[in-house]
Amino acid sequence: MSGPRERAARLLRCYPRAWRARYGEEFTELLIADLAERPRSPARTADVIRGGIVARLAEAGLCGFAPDGAERAGQRARASLASLACCAAVFLGLGGAIWSQLAIGWQWSAPDATAAVATVVMSAAMLLLAGLALLAGLPVARAVAVRIAGGGARDLLGPSALFLGGLVVMVVGGRHFGNGWPGTGGHPWAHPGPAATTARSSPRRNPRHWASWPAA
Amino acid sequence: MSENKALDGFGRYAGPATLILASLAGGAKHGYALTKDIESFAGVRVAPGTLYEALARLHSQGLIEPVESQDRRRPYRLTAAGATTLQAQLDAQRRVADVGLRRLAQGWGPA
Numbered sequence: 577m578s579g580p581r582e583r584a585a586r587l588l589r590c591y592p593r594a595w596r597a598r599y600g601e602e603f604t605e606l607l608i609a610d611l612a613e614r615p616r617s618p619a620r621t622a623d624v625i626r627g628g629i630v631a632r633l634a635e636a637g638l639c640g641f642a643p644d645g646a647e648r649a650g651q652r653a654r655a656s657l658a659s660l661a662c663c664a665a666v667f668l669g670l671g672g673a674i675w676s677q678l679a680i681g682w683q684w685s686a687p688d689a690t691a692a693v694a695t696v697v698m699s700a701a702m703l704l705l706a707g708l709a710l711l712a713g714l715p716v717a718r719a720v721a722v723r724i725a726g727g728g729a730r731d732l733l734g735p736s737a738l739f740l741g742g743l744v745v746m747v748v749g750g751r752h753f754g755n756g757w758p759g760t761g762g763h764p765w766a767h768p769g770p771a772a773t774t775a776r777s778s779p780r781r782n783p784r785h786w787a788s789w790p791a792a
Numbered sequence: 793m794s795e796n797k798a799l800d801g802f803g804r805y806a807g808p809a810t811l812i813l814a815s816l817a818g819g820a821k822h823g824y825a826l827t828k829d830i831e832s833f834a835g836v837r838v839a840p841g842t843l844y845e846a847l848a849r850l851h852s853q854g855l856i857e858p859v860e861s862q863d864r865r866r867p868y869r870l871t872a873a874g875a876t877t878l879q880a881q882l883d884a885q886r887r888v889a890d891v892g893l894r895r896l897a898q899g900w901g902p903a
Contacts, residue, residue: 599844602866606823606840609865620839627841 580611587621590628592635668705669746675702799881808838808846810885813855813870813878820859820869823847850874 584607588600610620637656678695681687687695720736723729799806815821815829823843831837838846847868850856855874859867870878 599848601864602823603840603844605865606827606843609824610827610840623839623841625841627845630845 580608584608587624595631805846816870820867822865822867
């Protein structure tokens with residue numbers, strides 16, 4: 577079993593960096609004293625983990641309490657907006673996936689009037705939201721690019737790379753899904769990329785290939 | 793004394809906050825000393841995470857303040873606002889205790 581100081585240091589990592597900078601030293605001393613008195617306490621471990629989660633949620637603006645008071649109130653508000661934007665993006669991403677399922681279904685059978693109207697309305701809403709998102713995102717992207725180019729925003733490199741990587745995955749993944757649908761050759765609006773074309777030409781994707789397999 | 797609402801926003805930390813303020817009323821203490829003192833007079837062991845969450849809230853409200861010390865275990869002390877809040881909080885709890893005990897005595901026999 578590792579020493580109390582090592583165990584206290586591990587528990588302390590449950591808390592965000594800013595919290596550790598403010599309270600880390602004294603909290604570590606408390607944990608060391610508590611560990612010396614009660615070497616094994618699942619309740620203590622659970623309490624520290626819970627406290628760390630609450631502190632991280634507060635750091636992300638997802639809790640109402642701001643331990644540092646008015647000093648960081650503005651920062652917490654911005655964090656809240658950013659978290660709200662992320663949740664909205666995930667929600668819209670799921671909505672987009674549902675919309676794409678409806679749209680792809682048009683390949684096989686013409687929908688009834690109600691479904692057709694619903695899909696057209698959803699498509700118009702998706703286009704409008706995409707346009708608004710582009711208008712809202714362009715100034716942010718420009719500000720981020722300027723700051724990174726200026727060399728004063730190294731902390732933005734990681735999130736920017738993550739965003740661009742996610743965008744690439746979304747585009748490539750969407751096209752792959754459209755072109756990889758078994759037996760259809762893909763959505764007529766989707767232009768098959770070279771990887772998808774190669775995969776489609778593979779005998780394993782040919783229905784006749786599967787038909788030649790012996791019955792189980 | 794008018795009722796002080798300072799601990800109303802503490803939610804689930806109002807209990808630990810009251811215990812911490814009561815402990816600090818007897819003098820400045822660091823985290824572990826607070827834990828042991830609270831355990832001795834209240835019979836409650838306040839876990840480290842809960843303790844520091846309450847300490848952070850009390851500090852942000854100006855009810856306690858850290859004491860400059862060379863010790864890595866930073867002690868805290870009660871402020872004037874903290875003393876006022878503690879007085880109001882305990883007065884409110886005493887009223888509840890008095891009512892409860894009186895009604896028990898009237899309806900259920902001697903307290």
